[in-house]
Amino acid sequence: xxxxxxxxxxxxxxxxxxxxxxxxxxxxxxxxxxxxxxxxxxxxxxxxxxxxxxxxxxxxxxxxxxxxxxxxxxxxxxxxxxxxxxxxxxxxxxxxxxxxxxxxxxxxxxxxxxxxxxxxxxxxxxxxxxxxxxxxxxxxxxxxxxxxxxx
Numbered sequence: 001x002x003x004x005x006x007x008x009x010x011x012x013x014x015x016x017x018x019x020x021x022x023x024x025x026x027x028x029x030x031x032x033x034x035x036x037x038x039x040x041x042x043x044x045x046x047x048x049x050x051x052x053x054x055x056x057x058x059x060x061x062x063x064x065x066x067x068x069x070x071x072x073x074x075x076x077x078x079x080x081x082x083x084x085x086x087x088x089x090x091x092x093x094x095x096x097x098x099x100x101x102x103x104x105x106x107x108x109x110x111x112x113x114x115x116x117x118x119x120x121x122x123x124x125x126x127x128x129x130x131x132x133x134x135x136x137x138x139x140x141x142x143x144x145x146x147x148x149x150x151x
Contacts (some may be wrong), residue, residue, distance in 0.1 A: 027058070027076060029085030030130050034137035035068040036095065038113070042068030046097035046114075050128060051121050053090040058088040068139075086130045093126035094118055095142070107148050115145025 037042045043064045050060040050072065057077045062070040075082045095118040099111070118124040128137055 005143055020120055026084075027032045027078075027087050028058050028132070029074060029083045030088060030132060030134055031071075031085040032130060032134050032137055033069060033071055034062075035139045036064045036070060038097070039069050039137060040141075042066060043095075043097055043113075043142070044068070045099075046095055048072070049094040050086060050091040051094060052087070053092060058087065060091075075114070078093055088130050091128045091130065093128050093140070094121060094124050095126065095140070111145075114142060117145070118142070 007038075036046055036048065038046075044066045046064040047063070048062050048070060052059065058074050060072040060074040064074040065072045071084065072086050073082050073084055074086055090116060095114060096116075097113040099113060112119060116123075118126055
């Protein structure tokens with residue numbers, strides 16, 4: 001018996017267990033990317049949350065990078081595992097852009113650069129549809145709040 005065999009067996013068993021856990025919820029994740037610009041510039045540090053119109057606890061989210069791009073991850077509450085990607089469906093998109101995230105309070109005391117226009121699912125007009133063949137979302141082009149925090 002080869003000395004690598006026990007390692008290979010353990011590796012295969014772990015991989016099989018992980019694959020089973022990922023499929024146990026029956027959700028398939030579509031890896032998509034997107035961009036978010038405010039006044040034509042990358043909204044670096046802005047946070048996006050995709051709220052499923054069909055309901056459910058899993059809300060994909062992501063953070064905008066320096067080039068304006070973002071990737072979305074979904075924490076699957078059924079399995080306790082984070083997945084790169086988004087379940088197929090329709091979403092209302094929420095966006096917050098806090099200059100100093102450490103200043104944000106539970107009451108939303110820090111000023112959102114977008115005037116809270118996209119922070120609430122009742123007021124956000126941003127929508128996204130994720131299909132099995134979606135690779136890249138259309139760019140989100142927003143404008144900054146004119147007078148600071150508009151609640």
